[in-house]
Amino acid sequence: MAPPPLLSLEDADLSSxxxxxxxxxxxxxxxxxxxxxxxxxxxxxxREGLQACLAAETDD
Incomplete structure (x- = not known):
């Protein structure tokens, strides 16, 4: 599954x-x-935690 497109903060539909x-x-x-x-x-x-999470996902 491809990630969603990136939006700038100005273009995002967000509440104040x-x-x-x-x-x-x-x-x-x-x-x-x-x-x-x-x-x-x-x-x-x-960063170390995120790297470990990503590594675990690629191991599956």
């Missing part, structure tokens, strides 16, 4: 609330949860 949500830069850090829970994450960054 959705448009504001996607316009903002949202950064997250996992430092606090790692420290508080005392865990070592299998995929410390979203």
């Amino acid at each position: 609330r959705a448009r504001a949500f996607y316009s903002e830069c949202r950064r997250v850090a996992n430092d606090r949860i790692k420290e508080e829970l005392g865990v070592r994450l299998r995929y410390p960054t979203y």
